[in-house]
Amino acid sequence: MVHAGQNEPLAKLWDIDDEEIPKYLEIERTLINADKIINQELVNLGVAGTIFAGSYIDVKTNKTNINTIDQSKARNIINNSPLLKQYEAFISIVIVKKSYDELKNLLNGINELAKKREPFGIVVTLHVINNEVIITSCNYNKRFLRDAEKMGAIIVSSTSCGQENHEDKEKDHESKIFDEFDINFPVFGGDGLYIKHTDPDKPEKYSIGFWAICENNVNCVVTAGHCFYGYPPNTTIKADCYHSGWNNEPSDKIIGKSAIYITTPYDLAIIDASDINVNLKLRAAIRNTGSAYSELIINDGITVSTIGAHLCKSGYITHVSCGYLKTLEGFVINIFGDWHENMYFTSTPATSGDSGSPLFSFSAINIVILNGILAGSFGGDTTGFLILSTIIEYAKLHPVTE
Incomplete structure (x- = not known):
């Protein structure tokens, strides 16, 4: 169903009117809290992996679905636990064949x-x-x-296999957030990132993740490591990285030079932005589109770990889109044989050129929580991202928030 007042990305995901978003965000927060408490109690009782097989929330039904291989035992466990009994109204038992173990x-x-x-x-x-x-x-x-x-x-079977295609979005004048004569250009998560490789006439386009403070109190920008294929990891040869707004060609405004990048075990790159072009201004915000709010303020950074919770991304090619957290465990081996670990997977749509874009969840209609960066789309509705806690621990950085 298409709603007349359905412009915000979350409204499209949940198939609701824009004005209903605060209500459903509150429902989701309640379910996430209940899901965490329920799962911790199952762990405490020693049955999380034997009788049960994980859980996931459903905002539209206002339920936490708990998988179990034995409905009778599951019901007895819930009835005999005073804590679980408190959350019984949120619980829906789903019969499955395999335990989590x-x-x-x-x-x-x-x-x-x-x-x-x-x-x-x-x-x-x-x-x-x-x-x-x-x-x-x-x-x-x-x-x-x-x-x-x-x-x-x-x-x-994968539908990508290195053959991803995309159609560039038509220029969205509503997403323009600065006057065309303004000499200062804000740099948002989700903006375009052009990297000049060995052939300066053929820059590669990716997406900016987020602004952070790295070691020695240096401004830096986070993106995906595979954006720098063609340069040996930790090489002394640094790639120049330039900014671009959506639907624009590369600008001559440099963000900085590649500082470090790795593709295994994590897909992560850090750009040193200490000498950023004087007309570029880093912002603790994410670019939005098709919305009354052209920028989304980052006010926190955590890692969502509840399956079924919403997750969105803002990327250079496909802009803002939302999906659901699908799985917390797994691994990727890319076409070059690199292993990627500490990744979560979502149904958030993305394509080539969105790599490095920020993954986030909404806490309000124009305020978001940073969750990580997009590593790649693997066909169908499977998109992988590197979780924020791993980025912070490995790179010794702190995301900038407002």
Whole structure:
């Protein structure tokens, strides 16, 4: 159903009117809190991985869905726990075939198989909602996929495999947030990032993640590590990185030079912005589009860990889109054989050129919480992102918030 007052990205995700967003955000916050308490109690009771198989929230039904392999035992556990009994109104029991321990053992087995067979171009995820371990792969790795399927994994053919296509958005005049004659240009998360490689006439386009303060109190910008393929990691040769607003070609305004980048075990790059162009102004905000709010203020940074909670991204190519957190466990081996770890996976739409963009959740209609950066879209509705806690720990940085 299309609503007359449906302009905000969350309204489109939840299929509601814009004015209903605060109500549904409050429902989601309540469910997230209930989900955490319920799962911790199941851990305390020692049944989280044996009788149960994870949980996920559904904002539209106002429920926390709890997977179990034994409905009778699950109901008895809930009835005999005073704490769980308090949240019974939020609980919906879902019967599944595999316990969480079984799923985790299968995931670990696939991990060991991957180390032995050395596949590439695969995404392996533990899906609580589907109650399966799912492998998304290109049309190779046949021996690995055959063995993994025998172990019990579900195989899904990738629709990307390095052949991603996209259509550039038409110029959105409503998203323009500064006067065309203003000499100062704000730099937002989600803006374009052009990287000049060995051929200066063919810059690569990606997305800016977020502004942070790095070691020695230096301004820096975070993006994805694979944006710098072509330069050896930690090389003394630094790539020049330039800013671009949405729908624009590369500007001559430099953000900075690559400081560090890695592609394994994490997909992460840091740009030294200490000598940023004087007309560029870093902002603790994310660019928005098609909304009454052209910028989204970052006021916190955490990692969402509740399956079914909303997550959005703002990227240079596809702009702002939202989806749901799908899985907290899994790994990626890209087409170059690099392993990516500490990634979560969402259904948030993205494509080539959105890499590095910020992942965030809304706390209010124009205020957001930073969650990480987009690593890549792996076909279908699977998008992987590097979680914020890993970025902070590895790079020793602090996101700038307002």
